[in-house]
Amino acid sequence: EADIYQTPRYLVIGTGKKITLECSQTMGHDKMYWYQQDPGMELHLIHYSYGVNSTEKGDLSSESTVSRIRTEHFPLTLESARPSHTSQYLCASSEYILRDFVPPSGELFFGEGSRLTVL
Amino acid sequence: KNQVEQSPQSLIILEGKNCTLQCNYTVSPFSNLRWYKQDTGRGPVSLTIMTFSENTKSNGRYTATLDADTKQSSLHITASQLSDSASYICVVSDRGSTLGRLYFGRGTQLTVWP
Numbered sequence: 001e002a003d004i005y006q007t008p009r010y011l012v013i014g015t016g017k018k019i020t021l022e023c024s025q026t027m028g029h030d031k032m033y034w035y036q037q038d039p040g041m042e043l044h045l046i047h048y049s050y051g052v053n054s055t056e057k058g059d060l061s062s063e064s065t066v067s068r069i070r071t072e073h074f075p076l077t078l079e080s081a082r083p084s085h086t087s088q089y090l091c092a093s094s095e096y097i098l099r100d101f102v103p104p105s106g107e108l109f110f111g112e113g114s115r116l117t118v119l
Numbered sequence: 120k121n122q123v124e125q126s127p128q129s130l131i132i133l134e135g136k137n138c139t140l141q142c143n144y145t146v147s148p149f150s151n152l153r154w155y156k157q158d159t160g161r162g163p164v165s166l167t168i169m170t171f172s173e174n175t176k177s178n179g180r181y182t183a184t185l186d187a188d189t190k191q192s193s194l195h196i197t198a199s200q201l202s203d204s205a206s207y208i209c210v211v212s213d214r215g216s217t218l219g220r221l222y223f224g225r226g227t228q229l230t231v232w233p
Contacts, residue, residue: 006162040128040225040226040228041225042123042208042223042224042225042226043163043208043223044223045221090162090163092162107165107168108153108165108221109165110162110163110164111162112160112161112162113160113161113162115160
């Protein structure tokens with residue numbers, strides 16, 4: 001079972017509020033990701049990190065920001081939430097392999113997700 | 120454009136029956152293909168990962184096949200159980216960039232009825 005945790009699982013807030021979605025993993029993984037998922041649609045990468053003090057924007061334009069001050073922690077922040085931000089946000093982590101980011105040791109582990117609703 | 124297409128979009132079967140889900144991709148150069156199971160309201164969980172040299176891999180009642188020549192994969196579920204009701208997502212990774220990008224399909228929503 002994956003040791004990656006997201007809080008809160010569910011959040012309902014009003015427009016204009018600042019929110020932070022927390023993500024922590026205890027596997028010592030260098031790479032961490034944030035994905036956005038809407039019903040019936042594919043996951044879209046919004047942010048990723050190769051390690052401490054490394055953050056990059058993903059494929060999907062997002063008004064959110066991330067930070068990576070500690071290996072195990074990768075929070076996502078929305079400074080001013082809007083109804084268009086309503087979605088499921090999934091955090092993931094994997095080992096970092098210099099030449100190949102994927103198997104056999106680049107398994108991707110997901111958190112349980114944070115369901116955000118902005119009214 | 121790199122894409123991952125899954126079919127069918129949704130599927131309903133009776134408990135105990137077998138089913139096969141399909142994944143076609145255009146991702147190139149190919150690195151590996153993964154199948155994930157995502158229960159409603161939960162995060163995806165890995166079922167199998169296959170590289171170019173592997174054409175079949177099993178995980179309990181789940182068996183994935185890969186034909187890298189035709190760029191097709193299938194996930195076969197044997198003797199389905201109610202707990203198999205979930206979305207099954209095909210994910211393909213490329214080897215052409217330092218990121219090792221992941222391309223996600225939209226998933227097949229499987230419902231198993233008693």
